[in-house]
Amino acid sequence: MGSAREEVVIRAEGLGKRYQIGRSTAAYGTLRDTIADLAAAPIRALGRLRKARASSRQPRTIWALNDINLEVCQGEVLGVIGRNGAGKTTLLKILSRITEPSAGRVELRGRVGSLLEVGTGFHPELTGRENILLNGAILGMRRSEILRKFDEIVSFAEIGQFLDTPVKRYSSGMYVRLAFAVAAHLEPEILLIDEVLAVGDLAFQRRCLGKVGEAARGGRTVLFVSHNMAAVENLCTRCVLINGGQIVCDGSPTEVISAYVRSQEQQLKTGIDETARRSGSGRLVFTSFGVETIQGTAVPLVRSGEDVVLVFGYRKNGSAKVNNVDLGIAFYTEHGHPLTVLCSSYTGKTYSVDSTTGEFRCVIENLPLAAGRYVVGGRLLIGTEEADWPTDGVGLLEVERGDFFGTGHSGFDGHAPLLLDGHFLDLP
Amino acid sequence: MTGPKDLDQFVNDRKMVARPATVIVVEPQRGLMKIGFEEIFDFRELLFFLVWRDIKVRYKQTIIGVSWAILQPLLTMVVFTAVFGRLADLQGSGVPYAVFSLAGILPWTFFAQGFGQSSNSLVGSSHLITKVYFPRILIPTAAVLAGLVDLTISFLVLVGILAIFNIQLTLNALWLPVILVFIFVTTLAAGTWLSALNVRYRDVRYIVPFVVQIGMFVSPVIYSAQAMTAKLEAVGIPGWVYGLNPMVGVIESFRWTVLGAGEFPGSLVAVGGVVSLLGFFLGLVYFRQMERSFADVV
Numbered sequence: 001m002g003s004a005r006e007e008v009v010i011r012a013e014g015l016g017k018r019y020q021i022g023r024s025t026a027a028y029g030t031l032r033d034t035i036a037d038l039a040a041a042p043i044r045a046l047g048r049l050r051k052a053r054a055s056s057r058q059p060r061t062i063w064a065l066n067d068i069n070l071e072v073c074q075g076e077v078l079g080v081i082g083r084n085g086a087g088k089t090t091l092l093k094i095l096s097r098i099t100e101p102s103a104g105r106v107e108l109r110g111r112v113g114s115l116l117e118v119g120t121g122f123h124p125e126l127t128g129r130e131n132i133l134l135n136g137a138i139l140g141m142r143r144s145e146i147l148r149k150f151d152e153i154v155s156f157a158e159i160g161q162f163l164d165t166p167v168k169r170y171s172s173g174m175y176v177r178l179a180f181a182v183a184a185h186l187e188p189e190i191l192l193i194d195e196v197l198a199v200g201d202l203a204f205q206r207r208c209l210g211k212v213g214e215a216a217r218g219g220r221t222v223l224f225v226s227h228n229m230a231a232v233e234n235l236c237t238r239c240v241l242i243n244g245g246q247i248v249c250d251g252s253p254t255e256v257i258s259a260y261v262r263s264q265e266q267q268l269k270t271g272i273d274e275t276a277r278r279s280g281s282g283r284l285v286f287t288s289f290g291v292e293t294i295q296g297t298a299v300p301l302v303r304s305g306e307d308v309v310l311v312f313g314y315r316k317n318g319s320a321k322v323n324n325v326d327l328g329i330a331f332y333t334e335h336g337h338p339l340t341v342l343c344s345s346y347t348g349k350t351y352s353v354d355s356t357t358g359e360f361r362c363v364i365e366n367l368p369l370a371a372g373r374y375v376v377g378g379r380l381l382i383g384t385e386e387a388d389w390p391t392d393g394v395g396l397l398e399v400e401r402g403d404f405f406g407t408g409h410s411g412f413d414g415h416a417p418l419l420l421d422g423h424f425l426d427l428p
Numbered sequence: 429m430t431g432p433k434d435l436d437q438f439v440n441d442r443k444m445v446a447r448p449a450t451v452i453v454v455e456p457q458r459g460l461m462k463i464g465f466e467e468i469f470d471f472r473e474l475l476f477f478l479v480w481r482d483i484k485v486r487y488k489q490t491i492i493g494v495s496w497a498i499l500q501p502l503l504t505m506v507v508f509t510a511v512f513g514r515l516a517d518l519q520g521s522g523v524p525y526a527v528f529s530l531a532g533i534l535p536w537t538f539f540a541q542g543f544g545q546s547s548n549s550l551v552g553s554s555h556l557i558t559k560v561y562f563p564r565i566l567i568p569t570a571a572v573l574a575g576l577v578d579l580t581i582s583f584l585v586l587v588g589i590l591a592i593f594n595i596q597l598t599l600n601a602l603w604l605p606v607i608l609v610f611i612f613v614t615t616l617a618a619g620t621w622l623s624a625l626n627v628r629y630r631d632v633r634y635i636v637p638f639v640v641q642i643g644m645f646v647s648p649v650i651y652s653a654q655a656m657t658a659k660l661e662a663v664g665i666p667g668w669v670y671g672l673n674p675m676v677g678v679i680e681s682f683r684w685t686v687l688g689a690g691e692f693p694g695s696l697v698a699v700g701g702v703v704s705l706l707g708f709f710l711g712l713v714y715f716r717q718m719e720r721s722f723a724d725v726v
Binding site: 019103112138 | 450451452453454455456473474476477478480481484485488489555556557558559560561562720721723724
């Protein structure tokens with residue numbers, strides 16, 4: 001920033017994107033939809049959702065992006081942050097011309113390269129060498145450019161002797177590294193990057209981030225969507241916060257990130273309304289729910305495979321100490337489908353509660369939930385007496401793609417919320 | 429870190445940035461869009477890679493590989509000859525039926541494969557369409573182009589068969605490149621329409637095999653076009669009506685170039701050519717019109 005002749009390379013005016021929701025997918029039944037529908041059928045029977053469903057019969061529209069005005073100058077590295085579904089990816093898709101805006105216009109000066117996913121267009125039957133060429137071309141590199149950088153890409157990916165092996169035989173780590181390596185050598189004037197650095201091992205991630213930084217120093221303009229606040233803070237010269245399809249905050253990364261974290265904390269920590277529907281004697285009740293890292297910092301969202309701490313605030317009504325308190329935790333999908341239940345008593349732990357207010361903490365190692373939003377339920381038992389059970393759960397858990405398997409593979413991308421690690425034995 | 433190489437890179441980067449930048453405007457489309465041949469030309473290298481991928485992948489993990497491109501037309505020819513060879517009125521050109529039918533099978537197979545592959549190509553490439561931008565027309569085009577390899581191989585088979593039957597290629601064969609363009613445009617026209625429709629209406633998946641199956645019987649693959657035009661004229665319909673199916677002109681003109689027998693099927697080719705070109709350009713316009721919503725719908 002701060003150069004005398006700043007040239008605006010991205011100018012968006014009144015940008016909007018409208019999506020039709022409801023009936024659109026029913027038109028052509030794919031197998032996947034059918035299966036998803038079957039799985040959803042029992043839930044639909046729960047009258048609660050029936051109403052929502054009926055209203056979704058008519059096509060409705062939502063504005064995924066609404067009146068976005070944005071100017072980005074050459075050489076800026078703009079971080080784009082916001083919660084899931086805020087419209088970040090939609091913005092990138094419009095800027096990269098994958099989808100067309102419903103309103104407004106964008107002017108882009110220069111060659112645009114987008115990186116919404118690593119390994120776009122990788123063909124499993126083709127070898128590493130062949131996929132480098134193909135993927136490079138798909139990402140918009142010229143043939144001469146790919147050939148010039150070929151050796152660099154190979155050494156960056158560390159795939160050496162597997163260069164001529166079909167990528168379907170690659171380990172997932174190798175696959176991701178190769179995909180990254182090609183992507184990292186993309187050098188358009190404007191580079192749009194979605195949350196692709198979330199996978200891959202840490203060391204490799206760091207090298208990729210380094211590459212992005214290099215690109216920026218080389219005078220390129222970078223738009224960087226990420227949930228990795230540290231990366232945004234380190235790399236970006238400016239940051240915008242998107243919420244509900246609109247830019248709500250624009251400024252220095254430090255400023256915007258702290259605004260974001262504050263808003264998220266508020267959302268998560270306000271916790272449980274006193275008037276929430278709940279059953280139980282009320283001798284001991286939930287007052288809040290939050291998530292922390294293992295180091296004890298409150299976070300707005302977590303990643304699959306992370307060690308997370310669930311924090312349940314409580315209040316004890318009455319002065320007597322209560323013993324034999326059993327904390328039950330349940331995870332539901334956003335649609336209310338139960339996933340699993342964990343009670344502290346299962347693990348052999350019960351609490352004696354003396355102070356009037358406090359927090360229960362439960363550490364979940366290697367969080368086995370796929371990316372998505374989950375409802376966390378909580379139930380407090382004193383012996384066999386139900387003390388508190390908020391019917392609609394105690395809070396939301398927002399999970400981002402992460403490295404559950406430790407291989408960089410983010411797992412099955414679909415409607416399957418639960419991640420399960422297994423040890424596959426060699427053939428005898 | 430900052431060796432001479434990095435410095436070099438830096439200078440290069442600067443050069444790249446300093447280059448007069450093209451301005452891309454993204455906004456909602458209004459009215460009919462232009463086809464944008466320049467842009468398609470700009471992405472020619474990607475087209476090359478997509479074709480190359482399709483060719484590379486085509487016979488991966490098969491035992492006999494490319495031999496399929498030889499066996500398929502050859503076996504079809506044998507079966508056709510065994511079944512239809514005796515029916516004298518199927519053709520009137522005097523060439524052996526085996527050669528006659530093979531010269532029909534070749535362009536038909538190219539069409540059937542190219543049409544089938546390209547109409548499914550967009551849906552099959554949804555992972556590309558939703559993740560990266562390039563003119564989508566490259567996808568069905570590449571699917572059709574990849575068929576040229578098979579066509580070339582089977583053409584060599586045809587040349588071999590011609591030699592066996594002691595038939596010489598005549599000067600007519602010089603028209604082959606033109607006929608090739610005709611076949612290509614016809615196939616791509618059909619592929620463009622159906623691939624774009626397939627994105628929105630998955631019915632296409634059921635239409636395509638049906639068209640390919642029936643199409644062979646309404647095109648002069650196992651019989652000659654004359655046999656059909658004669659029948660039409662007998663009931664008072666002018667023969668060129670048959671040419672409204674552009675594959676009639678395609679197959680007949682292909683036969684004429686390689687077999688060198690009979691007259692050039694002028695009216696059939698003219699009618700078919702018009703249908704084909706019209707379908708192609710309208711298809712392109714429709715495709716470009718639809719392509720901006722592909723990523724949202726596919």
